[in-house]
């Protein structure tokens with residue numbers, strides 16, 4: 001822990017370096033793409049070959065997963081010819097971790113040489129057009145905890161990672177979203193692929209009806225309890241970001257409705273759609289070089 005200017009940071013540059021060195025000395029993989037698997041979506045790492053798995057508990061300075069549906073393993077390997085690293089399980093603010101810990105892996109990815117971060121999550125649908133099982137390409141986000149000062153970049157800025165005042169108006173790569181839309185057409189997924197704005201709340205409770213109505217008025221298409229801190233830190237350190245949100249439930253906006261959302265239902269829907277998500281992510285990974293080469297994807 002180091003303190004500067006009265007604000008506490010729980011992770012020092014030395015911590016990030018130690019973890020990076022620990023991993024680099026144990027794997028020959030040098031990933032350019034990192035994938036964060038959301039609730040019940042650990043299966044996204046299933047098709048990886050030459051797999052090397054590190055339980056979070058073994059990795060210095062890494063937090064451990066405490067939520068069902070988050071396995072708690074870092075998986076290195078090759079997918080569609082691309083060297084990747086997958087987080088099977090992420091960390092959430094509501095688990096009691098500081099946002100510095102929640103986003104710790106993102107800076108490790110940066111130091112490992114990763115250039116593209118793919119984030120996935122489960123969320124509740126607020127847009128009336130969304131159905132359970134839809135996959136939402138994240139176009140933008142609202143950092144609700146950030147408005148209240150729960151922000152991963154609060155505290156002394158480490159210029160080795162990025163600038164003090166990063167721009168977030170282009171947080172989600174337009175090129176990757178376009179590529180994903182093309183892929184959804186090719187795979188004939190268009191009847192369940194959407195685009196929208198994701199809003200992060202801290203959780204752990206699901207929203208009240210008044211809160212849900214407020215979020216809808218604010219322009220949120222879906223609501224979840226993660227992703228935004230990771231994306232913010234990734235943009236800060238110059239990673240290209242792509243995000244997919246699986247709509248696992250419709251958020252209740254009506255006092256007369258009897259349905260009650262629960263985590264088991266979230267995991268059930270994640271399981272049901274995981275293969276489609278996997279197909280989209282794998283195809284996207286297979287084609288990321290087209291963007292680097294500036295080629296048209298069609």
Ligand SMILES: O=P(O)(O)O[C@@H]1C[C@H](O)[C@@H](CO)O1
Pocket residue numbers: 037038039067090092120121122123203224225226227262263266
């Ligand atoms: O890690 P994600 O954002 O996919 O997890 C969602 C939000 C909560 O952690 C949990 C609620 O069921 O799923």
Ligand code: HPA
Pocket residue numbers: 122123124125206207223224225248249250251261266
């Ligand atoms: O309805 C929801 N609200 C918040 N987080 C969620 N994660 C899955 N569904 C939801």
